[in-house]
Amino acid sequence: MLGKINLTTDGRKWIVGLALALCVVVMGIGVTSAQADGVLKIGVYGGYFKDSFDKHIFPDFTKDTGIKVESVAEPTGEAWLVQLEQAARAGMAPADLSMMAQGPMLRGQRTELWAPLDLKLIPNHKFLLPQHVHKYPDGRVDGIGAVSWYITLVSNTDEFKTAPASWADMWQDDKKNKLGLLALASNSFLLEITAKTFFGGDDILNSKEGIAQVLDKLAALKPNVKLWYRDEGQFQQALQSGEIPMGQYYHDVAGLAAADGHPVRSTFPKEGGVLDSGSWALSKASKMSKEAHIFINYMCQPHIQAKLSLKVGTAPTVRREVTGLTDAEFASVSSDIAPIIPRYDLYTGELSDWVNQKWTEMVTE
Structure with missing residues (x-):
């Protein structure tokens, strides 16, 4: 789990990047010296998340491989992508490897920012769930799953004694003015949730008519x-108090709230939770490809993914049966129910402007 942190701010905001504190990365400074010294520069989400990697992951990697690591606190989303692209045009890499959300992964493909990865040098990729091998349209691998997390159906146990079984419960008449939902199509993934719940899957999202x-x-x-929220803390407080007794939220943070004694439960509906993730991506300007492949392969080891689940609170990117996690440990971060995988293409492709416009017109206005 994410440790004893401020549940209303730090834990999820650093992981998902909904309200990241921007860090200033001066492009190019130290890049040449780091490469000359054989130091692998790795960008990870800042704050608690970076602190956890600095404490639990990077020192052991250096001990096991002899490869020195310099961690770089990165903002998720467009800010870091723009910095990487600008630096790459100058032949520099503020970080060799970066943990990238799926939208920026797709946008980076447009400029071929990501160096193709050689799976022969990442034999531990065999343990990964298939959705965690990210590819260019032509089949070249450009990313390997770094971490993942779930959005689930949460409820206040004082207000709802019985856990909801389906996302469809949100549409029931007794839920009038009782829901808190993420405000954007691209972070709530409610299009995918609705498609899976009522239309048998996301094939219906392949056309404007279906959308x-x-x-x-x-x-x-x-x-x-009752609330389309951008501030997670606002919703969490309302959920805990019962003011807004149901909605969608992050499974790990909801679990921490419950562990702290709040009347909160997180439920994986029968249609599955939404599985979001970040990928390791290698800048085309990096001169540390060999070391980067070694690091990615190291991170694909089942026991390392289990360590991340226990120390950081992320869901494993590898198959459950190889992790060695107990039922309770696994349930605290993940589920055996097949997940809903976001259709990131809807928010980065040619329909993205139309989707966002229609979302505002039909849903949140």
């Missing part, structure tokens, strides 16, 4: 929504 049908179903949810 419009899903949006119509989502629009029917509006009377039940």
Whole structure:
């Protein structure tokens, strides 16, 4: 789990990047000297998340391989992507490897920012769940799953004595004005949730007509929504108090709230939780490809993924049966129910502007 941190701010914001504190990275400074010294520069989400890697991951990697690591606190999303692209045009890499969210991974493909990875040099990729091997459209591998986390259906146990079984419960009449949902199409993944729950899967999202049908179903949810939230802390406080007794939230943080005695439960609906993730991506400007491959292979080891689950609170990117986690340990971060995988193409591809416009018009306005 994410440790004893401020549940309303630090834990999830550093991991997901919904409200990251931006750090200033001066591009190019120290890059040449770091490479000359054989230091692998690795960008990870800042704050508690970076602190956890600095404490639990990087020292053991250096001890096991002899490769020195310099960690770089990165913002997620567009800010870090822009810095990497600008630096790459100058032949420099503020970080050799970066932990990238899936939207920026796809956007980076447009400029071929990511150096292709050689799976023969990453034999431990055999342990990965298939969705954690990220590829260019032509099949070249450009990313390997670093960490993942779940969005689930959360509820206040004082207000709802019985756990909800399905995402469809949010549409029920007794939920009027009782839901808190993430405000954006691209971070709530409610299009995918609705498609899986009512339309048998996400194939319906392959066309404008299909997306419009899903949006119509989502629009029917509006009377039940009390808060479309951007501030996680605002929703969490309302969830804990019972003011907003149901909604979608991050499984690990909800678990911490419950462990601290708050009347909060996190449920994996029968349709699955939403599995979001970050990938290791290698800048095309990096001169440390060999060392980067060694690090990625190291991170794909089942016991390392188990350590991340126990120390950082992320869901393993490898198959459950190889992790050695107990049922309780696994349940604290993940589920055996097949997950809902976000359709990142909807938010980065040619339909992205249209999707965002229709989302605002039909759902959140």
